[in-house]
Amino acid sequence: AQTVTQSQPEMSVQEAETVTLSCTYDTSENNYYLFWYKQPPSRQMILVIRQEAYKQQNATENRFSVNFQKAAKSFSLKISDSQLGDTAMYFCAFMRSNSGYALNFGKGTSLLVTP
Amino acid sequence: GAGVSQSPRYKVAKRGQDVALRCDPISGHVSLFWYQQALGQGPEFLTYFQNEAQLDKSGLPSDRFFAERPEGSVSTLKIQRTQQEDSAVYLCASSSVGVWNSPLHFGNGTRLTVT
Numbered sequence: 001a002q003t004v005t006q007s008q009p010e011m012s013v014q015e016a017e018t019v020t021l022s023c024t025y026d027t028s029e030n031n032y033y034l035f036w037y038k039q040p041p042s043r044q045m046i047l048v049i050r051q052e053a054y055k056q057q058n059a060t061e062n063r064f065s066v067n068f069q070k071a072a073k074s075f076s077l078k079i080s081d082s083q084l085g086d087t088a089m090y091f092c093a094f095m096r097s098n099s100g101y102a103l104n105f106g107k108g109t110s111l112l113v114t115p
Numbered sequence: 116g117a118g119v120s121q122s123p124r125y126k127v128a129k130r131g132q133d134v135a136l137r138c139d140p141i142s143g144h145v146s147l148f149w150y151q152q153a154l155g156q157g158p159e160f161l162t163y164f165q166n167e168a169q170l171d172k173s174g175l176p177s178d179r180f181f182a183e184r185p186e187g188s189v190s191t192l193k194i195q196r197t198q199q200e201d202s203a204v205y206l207c208a209s210s211s212v213g214v215w216n217s218p219l220h221f222g223n224g225t226r227l228t229v230t
Contacts, residue, residue: 004157043204044118045158045221091157101146102171103219105157 004094006106013082014114020067021077021109023092029053031097034068034075039089039108048090051075053097079111087113117141119222121207127228128197136192136225140209147190148219149182150206158206164190197229 003026013019025034036048051059051068058066063083067076079086089110093103120139128134140147146165150158151174160174166187175182179198184190194201204226208219 043206043224043226045206045208045219047218050218093157101148101163102160102174103150103158105159107155107157 004092004104004106006092006109008109009107010110010112012112012114013079015082015084017082018078018080019082019111021079021090021092021111023075023077023106025073025075025092025094027073027094027096029096033095033097034066035093035095035103036064036066036075036077037091037093037105038086039091040087045091049077082113084113084115087111119207119209119220121205121222121225123225124223125226125228127230130198130229131196133193133195134197134227136194136205136227138190138192138207138209138222140188140190140207141211141220142188144209144211144220145187146210146212147184148208149190149192150208151176152204152206152224154203161192161205194227197227199229202227202229 005024032053034051037045038048039045049059049061049064058068063080065078089108091108092106095103122137148163149161151161152158162182163171164184167184179195181193204224206224208221210219
């Protein structure tokens with residue numbers, strides 16, 4: 001079974017600063033997909049960014065980017081120019097390429113953006 | 116509707132009662148998923164439907180949990196003889212094709228409290 005570890009239960013960052021959230025995973029698969037989801041207090045999970053394991057180029061989506069280190073099985077999320085609306089729980093998730101559907105989530109990191 | 120709708124938003128049940136949680140996916144979405152999110156944890160996969168077919172129910176924690184999607188749209192997650200350990204947020208998600216090609220759209224979840 002694949003496991004996803006988020007070692008930072010809580011993080012805090014000042015508005016406009018940059019913060020990096022860590023995620024490591026364990027798998028014997030060679031191809032798979034990785035995701036970062038955001039969960040605000042409304043509880044709705046929102047996709048932030050995704051990465052295919054066979055792509056070496058790190059994914060970016062506006063202020064969000066990842067540092068994907070396949071050999072180290074690491075998938076960190078960098079949020080630049082943090083905004084108050086970024087305050088939320090952030091979950092890292094793994095999906096096997098041949099399953100097509102089931103996501104394995106980490107326990108999450110609570111991010112607080114302060115003025 | 117515009118998004119995945121779940122009802123009720125909150126449910127309190129006495130131990131031993133049966134509950135039914137409803138999910139209205141985005142119209143036309145083939146794939147539907149149920150996840151269970153315990154307090155302070157990431158979501159855990161419960162079950163997956165493709166249209167009306169339940170293709171994977173490996174995550175259902177016991178035979179007290181039952182899910183159906185008889186017409187390939189609305190889905191119901193039923194929990195019989197609820198126990199305190201069933202207390203959690205139950206998230207429903209849908210996607211139009213595979214999870215990679217069409218990201219999951221999550222509902223706001225149903226928070227179940229068993230007293």
